Amino acid sequence: DGIQKVWIRKGEGWEIFNDEAQSGVEIGLIGTSRDDRQVFIRTERKSGPDAIERLTLATGERTEVMSDPVLDPAFVLWSADGRQPIGAAYGRGVPRARFWDAADPDAKLLRGMEKAFPEDAVTFANGSRDGQHIVVNVWSDRDPGSFYLLDRATKHMDLVARVKPWLSPDTLARSEPIAFTTRDGIELHGYLTMPNTTATPPPLVVMPHGGPFDVKDEWSYDEESQILAANGYAVLRINYRGSGGRGQSFERSGYRQWGLRIMDDIVD
Secondary structure, eight states, X not given: OOOOEEEEEETTEEEEEEEHHHHSOOEEEEEEOTTSSEEEEEEOOSSSSOEEEEEETTTOOEEEEEOOSSOOOSEEEEOTTSSSEEEEEEOSSSOXXXXXXXXSHHHHHHHHHHXXXXXXXXXXXXXXXXXXXXXXXXXXXTEEEEEEEEETTTTEEEEEEXXXXXXXXXXXXXXXXXXEEOTTSOEEEEEEEOOSSOSSOOOEEEOOOSOSSSOOOOSSOOHHHHHHHHTTOEEEXXXXXXXXXXXXHHHHTTTTOTTTHHHHHHHO
16 A cells, blocks of 8 residues: 555564554655664655654654755765765755754865865765765766765865766756746746757757656756757756655645646646
8 A cells, every 4th residue: 555664673672663554654764873873764744845853762752953944855965984974965956965963074074075066066975984085976967977086184186987978067058947936826946958059049848757756857967958958959847746855745736637737837
């Protein structure tokens, strides 16, 4: 019946932690703290976007550490040594980090990396066990991914590898986040990719994402959009009702709306 059940180990036995049939929501395990005393979980809300909670195993106390009034987390941010989550990134355009402890040294380092790449998303992709040598992943709507090796002590960083190195970001088209209001008053988000070399309004390709539920278009390199833009087309991608990225209620608002409100959203 598609109902999620999650158990948690207590002593020598297991206890039910979340039964979607009772709670009405799903949860997802993100990771644990270094000392294994706390667990970070992503929790659906019946209304609004998902939140991130911290569960203290000894007491069972659950504390919300991060949420946004409109968006789900774009992705989770990890420490330089990869051993514990330290925050999450949000944004319709360039996703930017938010931390539950802004004074954490890794949080400060990652914030500095974001300043060094103001037009790109930045994450720690991997690192040595002591966190002194870090692989940093940088990507954008015009860069499918570039990997750098950072020496924490010297702050020196070398480019190690690029995804699709034959592409030049300077020649690719930008995907601009847009927002608009539908005929029945719902604010929706999407992306408009305009070709670089046109002096007149270009022909437009509207490209709905798949799913249609719990799938979303996002700010990142999109191969089909770039191919079309390189050939003179503008590309419009819309996160219509039913799309992921904005919580359970938004996803379910698209149920039984194939060819109805979903199509109205795209037309609007």
